[in-house]
Amino acid sequence: METPPPPAVDVSGLRKSYGALEVLQGVDLTVAAGSIFALLGSNGAGKTTVVRILSTLLKPDGGTAAVAGFDVVAQARQVRESISLTGQFAAVDQILTGRENLVMVARLRRVAGPGRVADDLLRRFGLTEAGGRRVATYSGGMRRRLDIAMSLIGDPKVIFLDEPTTGLDPQARIEVWQEIQSLADSGTTVLLTTQYLEEAEKLADRIAILHQGRIIVSGTLAELRGLLPAAKAELVERQPTLEEIFLAVVGSKEQQ
Numbered sequence: 126m127e128t129p130p131p132p133a134v135d136v137s138g139l140r141k142s143y144g145a146l147e148v149l150q151g152v153d154l155t156v157a158a159g160s161i162f163a164l165l166g167s168n169g170a171g172k173t174t175v176v177r178i179l180s181t182l183l184k185p186d187g188g189t190a191a192v193a194g195f196d197v198v199a200q201a202r203q204v205r206e207s208i209s210l211t212g213q214f215a216a217v218d219q220i221l222t223g224r225e226n227l228v229m230v231a232r233l234r235r236v237a238g239p240g241r242v243a244d245d246l247l248r249r250f251g252l253t254e255a256g257g258r259r260v261a262t263y264s265g266g267m268r269r270r271l272d273i274a275m276s277l278i279g280d281p282k283v284i285f286l287d288e289p290t291t292g293l294d295p296q297a298r299i300e301v302w303q304e305i306q307s308l309a310d311s312g313t314t315v316l317l318t319t320q321y322l323e324e325a326e327k328l329a330d331r332i333a334i335l336h337q338g339r340i341i342v343s344g345t346l347a348e349l350r351g352l353l354p355a356a357k358a359e360l361v362e363r364q365p366t367l368e369e370i371f372l373a374v375v376g377s378k379e380q381q
């Protein structure tokens with residue numbers, strides 16, 4: 126019998142402080158291989174801190190974190206070989222064309238056939254026509270799509286997208302959502318962070334809400350909906366939105 130694959134991300138009791146500020150106070154989360162997981166939280170909740178620890182850019186103060194079965198502290202090199210990270214601010218070079226950016230990254234990652242890899246990704250992300258133009262001429266959505274395309278070079282098992290649609294207009298946001306969905310359809314594990322409830326609701330198989338240093342709620346959207354008892358009486362005809370769940374849970378925590 127085959128052993129089941131390890132979770133793509135497995136975090137237990139994760140702690141991190143900046144000076145006296147205890148940002149992560151024991152975070153637990155598990156992301157199944159091949160799924161989309163949304164880490165939802167307000168600005169300053171600690172989402173980027175989690176992602177930086179998982180991508181080995183920052184050392185935790187306590188707890189454990191494994192990515193693709195490797196410990197982020199003890200096996201940092203193997204973790205780095207298994208992941209890619211796309212930040213809130215695009216890493217693309219504006220002076221180069223879209224294609225040149227992709228070729229450059231493919232060379233840096235020593236991928237065979239950089240030109241072919243670039244052309245495949247341009248096609249996949251609907252950027253073939255724009256590929257020969259300088260990135261400076263791209264719209265926000267095109268830039269973000271190029272950024273995600275760059276993160277795919279080398280076929281990482283796990284992709285971290287830190288606020289992939291922050292600052293994008295609604296049309297561009299939908300384009301990026303489509304690309305994230307197709308990533309997951311091709312078997313890549315995606316952990317994305319977001320402040321947008323709608324984004325988590327739309328994309329994620331599982332959602333975790335990070336608030337005041339801990340995961341206060343996690344589960345599928347259906348499970349999260351089940352957490353709102355008021356919905357039973359008041360919203361018989363209507364499913365509560367994630368926004369209502371978020372406010373109910375965060376609100377009740379703040380009253381403690």
Ligand SMILES: Nc1ncnc2c1ncn2[C@@H]1O[C@H](COP(=O)(O)OP(=O)(O)O)[C@@H](O)[C@H]1O
Nearest residue numbers: 143146148166167168169170171172173174175
């Ligand atoms: N390098 C740092 N030094 C001091 N404080 C930091 C540092 N990085 C983040 N913080 C603080 O930690 C908290 C969490 O930050 P962050 O992880 O970026 O949250 P999020 O990504 O959810 O907005 C914030 O209050 C932020 O100001």
Ligand SMILES: [Mg+2]
Nearest residue numbers: 172173287288
């Ligand atoms: Mg952040």
